[in-house]
Amino acid sequence: MSSPAAPAPAPYAYDPRAYRDVFQARFTYVAGVERNAHRYARRPALNDPATGRRWTYEELWADTGRVAAGLRAAGVGIGDAVVMQLFNGPEFVLLWVAAQRLGAVAVPVNFRLAPGETAHVLDDSRPVVFAFDAALAPAAEDALARAGHDPALVVHVDAQDPSAGGRHAPFDALLGDGTPKDLPTLSAWEETTRVYTSGTTGMPKGVSLNGAVEVLSAHDVIMHFPLAPEDRTMNMSPWFHRGGLYAGGPNPVLYVGAEAVALRAFDAALTLDRVAELGLTFLIGAPTNLAMLAAEQEARPRDLATLNGIVTMGAPLDRAAALRYQRVLTPRIFNGYGLTETFWNTFLRPVDLPDHAGSAGRASTDDDVAVIALAPDGGPGSPDVLAPKDGTTIGEVAMRSVKSGYAYVHRPEEQEQRFRDGWFHSGDLATWDADEYVTIVGRKDDMIVSGGENVHPVQVEGVLEEHPGVVDAAVIGIPDARWGELVVACVVRGTPDVDARTLDEHCHGHPMLADYKRPRAYRFVDELPMTATGKKARYLLREPTVAEDAAGTLARP
Structure with missing residues (x-):
């Protein structure tokens, strides 16, 4: 006699909670750097040729822990701002990573700002700590006098002598005895970095980025260069820019396990010398940097064989310039387009040149980019109504990207206007063709x-x-x-x-x-x-x- 049939199992329903818990706790930038601290413990992480200082990943992790201890002693806690007005250098990296380890918000600021503009940032972000480079002391002091907010600690950073503080605490004062034992574990959704860009009146406005944005921005660069642990990069543009810190700068470099080389100020001759001396594999900068590099290389050629590519952002490359740079510098010329709010969202690869020179390329791997039709009344357009893909009809570029934090600091009306239904409305005017190559032609405003x-x-x-x-x-x-x-x-x-x-x-x-x-x-x-x-x-x-x-x-x- 046969036994009764077993009851049918209940329909399977996947429970995502365990995955979500791991994602929220470990899909963070700090977790990635921590992995490299033991995975690539003895590999070089950061090099400052100007001062002869160099860190392995193990050393960088230890020193960022010491800086985190110093920040905590100064009163910095979860969500507090640490404003950094610094040139590209080790102190920038140490503060940026240490702030994230503490659960604070790193706020890199343009060192070219006028004192009144810096004062606006200090009042807008209300930092517990304000660190500025010694060369900026007069302007920084003026900014502090103008600001209504008074940071608890002001740090004077002298790269040549970290123990020198002038009227304020030296950077060495932030170095504690060791990493605090009880550093917080924050989710991927918490704000980690706040970058400032020009507002509608010209005064800087804060753009919030979270932990997931940090990782996804790093992934984007790692995919598109591509970037590997064996690479050695140098930014010709400042790290306070989204296109400096994130485009081949400390963000993707320290996440993938490569080496970041600091360049305090751009100099074409020095940059090319560094390629030859240090075996740099990627240079990143603006088109103006490439023009000066090409002129210098033509005047005094160097061996640039180690270069895997030069990546530029900020403006398109015309055909003649692209051909010249490929001939004189490297065949692998890249061009990215985007904004502070969204990082880059289209990418022009070497294979696209020279045929598509002048365009901004096509959408990045994880991004949706559309050229939307202009509203007849001049008002906001809709991503549901696209400009024809004919290469001539002008529309506005909109992008939907996981590399955006979708927020402005203290700007709710502008946030509502620019970020709508998951799309960022850039204000840039463009055409696109049947293959979705985007060509920027101007701006709706007059930036x-x-x-x-x-x-x-x-x-x-x-x-x-x-x-x-x-x-x-x-x-x-x-x-x-x-x-x-x-x-x-x-x-x-x-x-x-x-x-x-x-x-x-x-x-x-x-x-x-x-x-x-x-x-x-x-x-x-x-x-x-x-x-x-x-x-x-x-x-x-x-x-x-x-x-x-x-x-x-x-x-x-």
Whole structure:
């Protein structure tokens, strides 16, 4: 007699809770660096040739633990800000990793900011600790005097003498006796880094990034270069930029187990010498850096055989430039496009050149990128309504990316306007073709990108209009071979004695205007073109200003 059939098992339902717990606790940047501290304990992690200092992964992990102890002793806790106004160097890396180990938020700040702009960041992020480079002391002191917020600890960083503190604590004061025993374990969703970019009025606005964004940004670079533990990279652009820290900088390098080489300030000859001397495999910078590298290499060739590639961001490469760089520097030239809020979202690979030179490439592996149709009323478009993929119709670039933290600091209205339904609306105008190669043609607003730095016209105009001899001003960018765009002011004078030198002296050293935002040329006009609603029509000034530049009639200080 047969036994009764066993009852059918209940339908299987996967329980994701165990996976979710591991992901939230271990899919963090700090966990990745910790793995390398024992996996690649004796491999080089960080090299500062200027001072002769070098760290293995084991040493880097130990020293970031000591800095974490020093930060905690200063009162830094979970979620507290640590503002760092530093050049590329070991102290930047130590503070950035230590803050994350402590559960704090690292806030790298542009060292070119004017004192009033830095004061804005201090009041906006309210750091417990503010660390600045010794070379920036006068501007940093001015910023501290202007800020309403008073950090609990101010650290003076002197790379040549870490024990020197000036009026403030030296960096060595942050080095505790050892790693605290009870460092927190935070989830992948907590804020880890806050980077600042230009706001709608030109004042910096904070962009929040979380632990998962850190890891996914690193993964993106590791995939696209690709980057391996055997690589040795050097950024020609500052680490305070999203495109510096994350594009081949400390973020992906320390996560994959490669070596980061610090370059305090870009110099074409020194950069090429470092490639030959240290066997660098990747250089990362702006198109302006590549132009200067090519000129230097043509003048005094070096052996660049170790290079696996040069990666550039900030502006597209035209066909002639791409061919020149491939011939003179390396065949492997890459170009990434994106913004502080989203990192890079399209990528142009060596195989795309020279046929697609001038474009920004196609969407990165994990990203959705769309050129959306412009709304007839000038309002926001929708990712559901795309511009035709014909290579000619202009629309706005929108991107949906896991490399974005989807947040601004203290800017709820702008956050709601720019981040909508999972998409970031960039404000960049572009076309795309049938293969989805995106070509940037301009901006909906009038942001200028000069030497890889954003310059907002409204801020510069406000400074110019403070001068009693200026009735009105409009600031635009015109093409420039060296800087990408040159900042030019079109000025309506109130008195005939106002000239380029007078206005340059007014702008130079202004506490609310970084020097790189200062106009380098002037055009004096009887009136400014206006829209029907009374706004400055800056786009109407570009063509005649470019013509005057070609004729050599622009006024220069």
